[in-house]
Amino acid sequence: xxxASPYRLVGARPEPxxxxxxxxxxxxxxxxxxxxxxxHAAGIRIWRTTRFGERRRGLFCGLGVCFDxxxxxxGEENLRACLTEARPGDEVTTS
Amino acid sequence: xxxxDAAYDLAxxxxxxxxxxxxxxxxxxxxxxxxLDAGARVGGQYFRQPPDGFHASRPGALHHxxxxxxxxxxxxxxxxVLLGHRVWxxxxxAGGGFAVHCLKGGRERATTVAATRLLVATGxxxxxxxxxxxxxxxxxxxxxxxxxLKGNLVVAGRRVVVAGTGPFLLPVATSLAAxxxxxxxxxEAGGRFALAPRALTRPGKAVEALGYGGRLARHRVPYKGGRxxxxxHGAGELTHVTVxxxxxxxxxxxxxxxxxxxxxxxxxYGFTPQxxxxxxxxxxxxxxxxxxxxxRVDRHMRTxxxxxxxxxxxxGVGGADLAELEGAIAGRxxxxDARGVxxxxxxxxxxxxxxxxxxxAFADAxxxxxxxxxxxxxxxxxxxxxxxxEEVPYRRVREARDLGAADARSIKLLARPGMGWCQGRICGxxxxxxxxxxxxxxxxPIAQPVRLGDLADMDERTSDDDA
Ligand SMILES: Cc1cc2nc3c(=O)[nH]c(=O)nc-3n(C[C@H](O)[C@H](O)[C@H](O)COP(=O)(O)OP(=O)(O)OC[C@H]3O[C@@H](n4cnc5c(N)ncnc54)[C@H](O)[C@@H]3O)c2cc1C
Ligand code: FES
Numbered sequence: 001x002x003x004a005s006p007y008r009l010v011g012a013r014p015e016p017x018x019x020x021x022x023x024x025x026x027x028x029x030x031x032x033x034x035x036x037x038x039x040h041a042a043g044i045r046i047w048r049t050t051r052f053g054e055r056r057r058g059l060f061c062g063l064g065v066c067f068d069x070x071x072x073x074x075g076e077e078n079l080r081a082c083l084t085e086a087r088p089g090d091e092v093t094t095s
Numbered sequence: 096x097x098x099x100d101a102a103y104d105l106a107x108x109x110x111x112x113x114x115x116x117x118x119x120x121x122x123x124x125x126x127x128x129x130x131l132d133a134g135a136r137v138g139g140q141y142f143r144q145p146p147d148g149f150h151a152s153r154p155g156a157l158h159h160x161x162x163x164x165x166x167x168x169x170x171x172x173x174x175x176v177l178l179g180h181r182v183w184x185x186x187x188x189a190g191g192g193f194a195v196h197c198l199k200g201g202r203e204r205a206t207t208v209a210a211t212r213l214l215v216a217t218g219x220x221x222x223x224x225x226x227x228x229x230x231x232x233x234x235x236x237x238x239x240x241x242x243x244l245k246g247n248l249v250v251a252g253r254r255v256v257v258a259g260t261g262p263f264l265l266p267v268a269t270s271l272a273a274x275x276x277x278x279x280x281x282x283e284a285g286g287r288f289a290l291a292p293r294a295l296t297r298p299g300k301a302v303e304a305l306g307y308g309g310r311l312a313r314h315r316v317p318y319k320g321g322r323x324x325x326x327x328h329g330a331g332e333l334t335h336v337t338v339x340x341x342x343x344x345x346x347x348x349x350x351x352x353x354x355x356x357x358x359x360x361x362x363x364y365g366f367t368p369q370x371x372x373x374x375x376x377x378x379x380x381x382x383x384x385x386x387x388x389x390x391r392v393d394r395h396m397r398t399x400x401x402x403x404x405x406x407x408x409x410x411g412v413g414g415a416d417l418a419e420l421e422g423a424i425a426g427r428x429x430x431x432d433a434r435g436v437x438x439x440x441x442x443x444x445x446x447x448x449x450x451x452x453x454x455x456a457f458a459d460a461x462x463x464x465x466x467x468x469x470x471x472x473x474x475x476x477x478x479x480x481x482x483x484x485e486e487v488p489y490r491r492v493r494e495a496r497d498l499g500a501a502d503a504r505s506i507k508l509l510a511r512p513g514m515g516w517c518q519g520r521i522c523g524x525x526x527x528x529x530x531x532x533x534x535x536x537x538x539x540p541i542a543q544p545v546r547l548g549d550l551a552d553m554d555e556r557t558s559d560d561d562a
């Protein structure tokens with residue numbers, strides 16, 4: 001039996017992936033995915049460190065509510081990774 | 096001169112089932128309608144869609160009642176659908192009607208939409224409660240895990256625990272399992288069968304509940320009641336959780352703790368309506384069946400502020416069916432009010448009202464069946480973060496209380512929970528409960544963070560308008 005996957009579940013035939021650069025490292029993105037989802041899919045679940053306690057953060061609410069997932073995209077600071085759609089060649093920097 | 100004409104008869108904020116239904120009814124009746132949503136696609140939380148880039152041939156596989164969504168989406172008539180518009184403020188416009196201030200697109204440019212009437216259908220977000228380890232990477236909200244799957248086709252983790260309270264845990268668990276995650280358990284802090292007797296009052300829902308039961312069994316997912324995740328553990332990232340047997344007040348029993356290995360915890364304790372916009376406008380906010388805040392509406396979904404309507408989860412959490420129905424009722428009321436005719440009277444309206452009452456009674460029963468119990472505070476330790484943004488530990492909240500801070504507002508001023516980026520959206524309810532209050536309505540000047548430059552631009556525009 002083949003393994004269950006979200007693609008199989010909805011019968012997806014995704015377009016070719018493009019790349020965004022995350023702290024200089026290429027991460028694949030299916031067109032339309034958010035920065036946060038693409039990071040998560042690539043197994044990167046941590047991309048921010050808090051100011052005081054240096055606690056590590058990634059996606060929490062996934063809806064734009066908690067602001068745990070902040071990233072800088074092409075120099076634009078404090079964007080929520082869970083809401084921001086990734087574009088080919090985007091340079092994402094984390095803190 | 097105004098910089099923005101009252102271009103629309105109706106602006107609908109939120110394109111979930113409620114907003115879609117309302118916009119469709121009003122647009123098909125000939126009103127000029129703008130439907131705004133922060134997201135990139137219509138559908139809201141329940142009908143969240145993956146991007147077109149996936150070319151899904153079975154997009155309905157993740158949704159109950161997908162055909163209803165297609166009807167709503169295709170029934171929008173000539174409504175202007177303004178996606179990628181985050182509404183951060185609404186205010187009465189000088190010449191009547193409302194100014195809807197948005198940030199548009201990925202780069203968040205400021206723009207304003209003007210409309211004679213306004214419908215707020217902004218839905219809800221997950222309610223979460225703090226517990227030790229809840230800020231470890233790998234701990235997510237149940238809705239967030241669902242959104243990642245429905246909206247991006249990404250499974251939150253490989254080995255997942257689903258926990259919290261309420262019937263929403265079941266669709267989260269079954270869809271994660273169907274998408275390939277190993278769901279090692281669903282832990283319901285309340286009673287597992289709290290739903291069952293009530294569900295019988297509405298056969299459709301009972302069948303749905305049974306359906307979930309069957310699917311959980313098929314994926315061999317254990318579903319246990321009276322169990323709560325009281326701690327999450329891991330060195331920098333989640334590796335396991337402690338599941339405790341809890342009493343009716345959610346206080347852990349001394350025995351019966353269990354360690355469950357997982358890389359992901361999807362947690363949800365029900366939903367909190369997004370009331371920022373209605374609160375800004377001064378609409379009266381009351382309490383839902385479980386004491387949570389919800390905007391007050393009349394039978395026609397009119398709020399206490401003339402020209403402002405609300406539908407869906409903003410009026411009380413009640414699920415997608417009720418949201419859609421309320422949206423349709425609100426749409427009809429807007430049309431009637433725009434034409435200056437009575438909103439009720441025809442048989443269709445009476446049938447809708449009968450159905451709304453039945454669905455609302457069911458929703459209230461669910462809210463009462465799955466309340467948050469006070470025992471969750473016994474899970475907290477001194478160093479448990481209460482506010483994730485400002486990193487305020489439980490100890491500081493207790494200190495504030497010891498110093499005499501008797502209500503949530505004073506605790507906030509002393510210990511600063513809820514003063515960070517999320518403006519208390521995540522911790523506000525917990526802080527209120529720690530202060531012994533019912534969670535109140537939001538008091539936020541803005542519904543989305545904005546850059547100072549955009550605010551300055553707006554000030555200029557406003558003063559131009561006055562000139
Ligand atoms: C994350 C999540 C997942 C859910 N998944 C399920 C599920 O799988 N099954 C189930 O039975 N129920 C689910 N629910 C419950 C769900 O809320 C309701 O069933 C239904 O979606 C409510 O419809 P609605 O129209 O009231 O609001 P929603 O569907 O929540 O739609 C509200 C819309 O408003 C938009 N919005 C909010 N604020 C703004 C703003 N300031 N500016 C612009 N746009 C804004 C949002 O982007 C959203 O699209 C989920 C809820 C959440 C929060
Ligand atoms: S994960 Fe909460 S805002 Fe992005």
